[in-house]
Amino acid sequence: MFFKRLKASGLGQNSYLLGCGKGVGVVIDPRRDIEEYLEIAWNNNLSISYIFETHRQEDFEFGSRSLAQATGAQVVTGKHELFGASDIRLDNGQELMVGTTCFVAYETPGHTPESMIYAVFPKDVGRKCWGVFTGDTLFVGETVRMDLSDPEKARENAVHSMMPSTKR
Structure with a gap:
């Protein structure tokens, strides 16, 4: 599997x-x-x-539309209305097979109401999860802002953003 951050x-x-x-090839966010x-x-x-979006961005613009136009790729999001236009909308727990890799979508509202994560299961690792693309739902050593959608709901948003099990 090729991987580049x-x-x-x-x-x-x-x-x-x-x-x-x-x-x-797949591009995330x-x-x-x-x-490049x-x-x-x-x-x-x-x-x-395919182009996967984990959530909309408040502080910059994704290149999903431009990249899709240049490559013919399909844009993949969750089903929340805040994502706007996309080609494929995945439900919580829904799988999408891309080449030899299975992506499993999970709703993780909190940082933003529409936040999604995508667990990755390449064929060559069997039933083990290779990794999870969390967008801004999870940071290493830091906390995520939960007040973007509504400062009064920061605590509630934090509770809702608990990461789901990635077991299949």
């Missing part, structure tokens, strides 16, 4: 490019400037077929 300077935003077997994704995909014989 791309960090946007000055924004504290991470996005990811995965190769999911058979030359199929792409930033607005898409040239196109170059990395090209250099690694990947065709970007």
Whole structure:
């Protein structure tokens, strides 16, 4: 499996490019400037077929639309109305097979009402979860802001953002 993290300077935003077997590429939370994704995909014989969004961003704009237009990729989100337009909307616990990799979507409202995480199960690791893309729902060594949608509901949002089991 090909894996590359791309960090946007000055924004504290991470996005990811995965190769999911058979030359199929997936981008998670792409930033607005898409040239680096196109170059990395090209250099690694990947065709970007899917773009996953974990949540909408309040402080910058995702590059999902531009990347989809440049590659023909389908945009994948949860079913919450705040995601706006997307090609594939996944329910809580729903699976999407991409090449040889299974993505399982989980609703994790809290940081934002529509927050989603995606657990990744590549074929070559069996039933073990290889990783989870959490957007801004979970940070290492830090807490996530829970007051963005409504400062009065920060405590309630924190309770709702408890990460679900990633067992399949």
